[in-house]
Amino acid sequence: MQDKHMLMIPGPTPVPESVLLAMAKHPIGHRSGDFSQIIGEITENLKWLHQTQNDVLMLTASGTGAMEAGIINFLSAGDRVLVGNNGKFGERWGKISRAFGLEVEEITAEWGKPLDPEAFKTKLEADTDKSIKAVIITHSETSTGVLNDLQTINSYVKAHGEALIMVDAVTSLGAVNVPMDEWGLDMVASGSQKGYMIPPGLGFVAVGSKAWKAYETATLPKFYLDLGAYKKATDKSSSPFTPPVNLMYGLQVALEMMKAEGLEAMFTRHQRLTQATRAAVKGLGLSPFAADEVASYAVTAVMPSTVEAEAIRSTMKKEFDIALAGGQDHLKGKIFRIGHLGFVSERDVLTAIAALEATLQKLGHQGATSGAGIAAASQVFKS
Template sequence: MQDKLNLMIPGPTPVPENVLSSMSKHPIGHRSGDFQEIVKKTTEQLKWLHQTTADVLTITGSGTAAMEAGIINTLSKGDQVICGDNGKFGERWVKVAKAYGLEVKLVKADWGQPLDPNEFKRLLKEDRDGKIKAVILTHSETSTGVINDLKTINNEVKSNSKAITIADCVTSLGACNIPMDEWGIDVIASGSQKGYMIPPGLSFVAMSKRAWEANEQSNLPKFYLDLKQYLKTSNKNSNPFTPAINLYFALEASLTMMQKEGLNNIFARHARHQKATQEGIKAMGLNLFTKESFGSPAITAVEPENIDAETIRKLIKNDFDILLAGGQDHLKGKIFRIGHLGFVNDRDIISVISALESTLDKIGELKIPIGRGISKTISILNNE
């Protein structure tokens, strides 16, 4: 059926009707008093979401822009950094760091496995001269469905060095608890098309006091992503460049929805959907690519045995108008990924598990009686 596609990918995520409606308004002047009121309100809402009193700055750009901004505004050419690499996005930050002339030390893990906090501890303790200036990592590794132990890794950074922590929280912010001030994280980057429940186009950088102190020493080239310009104008409820005005309308609407639901309820909803998805998949005889103990609340990666994952994705899209994400790089055709992030409800979880079970039955790959997977999912949704 035309225009019925249901996004069950890690981004872009579904957008609420009232958020879409807010975007249909005529643009207003980005130097007007009306727009300044929106900037003022959304800035306070963003601080609420990040659980911080620090500066949270909005950039018109993707989550990669936010991460690049966090890196180039706190570091200098030749600085040593530790990059965590256990997936596609960990690899990306290594590439960004090297592009700016940073000296990268790696903490690696196989795709589907979490980063080991002890490896960060070891490298930091070996750095007796204090040359390591930052630890850069992805919290929720979208490519594999792994969530890394950001809290413990950040504790190791703070206990063993004067380095700052720069965290990609693009698919974790708004899905699980990340209390920036309580944990002492220095830089958090995120993007609008994930837990924020709005279309792509805005990104956010939260900067601690220690991050701004590092900024004073930074000499990497920057212009559009110069966060000093964003801070200066943010203090006046404005923006240094022409922002995506209608996305600000959406941001205000979505953050207001999130505040009404409440942080703890948002986190509980994502955890519940994660468990219902994982248990339903296991009950129908499929393998999880990532163990439940370190699975992301935003996305579940599935590794079907002896079945092309792309075939499953294609059939589910054609038969049920549900879009799942595929594997990336060497995992293409080996895994598919189910997003349960942002504006997702019980109906969406029931639909995707039912569609998956029906598809396996259709191609003769369901090895257990039909209905076992969806029964498990419904049981969890009804009792959690």
């Protein structure tokens, strides 16, 4: 049926109707007083979302662009950095860092496993000459459904005293607590198509005072992604270059919705969706790829053993018009991923689980009692 497509992937995520309607308005001049008021309101609400009094800057870019902006604004060629790599996106930050001539040391974990905070502690404590300039962490590793222990790793960075903590919060911001000021995070990058509940196209970089001090001596070339220019403009409720006006209409409404729900309620909702999804997956005789105690609140990865992951995805799309995400790199064809991030409700999870059960039955899966997935999810939701 036309127009019944349902996104259950970790991005892009579903967009509320009120946000879509806001984006359908005629654009106005991005140098006008009216648009300046919109920028000012958005900026204040972004600070609320990041739990910070520091700068939160908007870029016309993806989350990857936001992270690259963080690297080139606060570091110089030859700088030594520690990069956590336990999935596709941790791996990507290593590649970006090398592309700009940084001296990269990776702390790795098997895909599906969390980074070991003690490995960071060991490296940082051994750095007596303070040559490590930054520690770069993917908080929620979207490729595997793992939530890394940012708080503990950050405590070791703070004990080091010199290194910046640079965080990819692309699929954690808005889903799990990331209190920038309380934890003293120096740079937090995110993207619009995740917890923000709007389409792709905007990247966000939150910058603390320690990072701004590093900006003063950073020598990597930059122009369009020069965050100093964005700060100067944002302080005047403006932008250094032409912004995506209609996306920002949508962002204005989405942030209002998030404030109305409240931070704690958002975090609790994502936690319940995660718990219900994982319980349902187990009820259907499948196994989540990551352990419960390190589960991402954005996405649940599943490695089926009795049917092919891609057969599940294609059948879900063909029969129910529900999109699930696949595996990446060596996990391609081995796992599928269920997104439950942003504008996702209990009804959405129940719908997806019911369709998943029908799909498994159609493909000959014999590992579950009929209705077990819905029963397991409902048990979580009624508590």
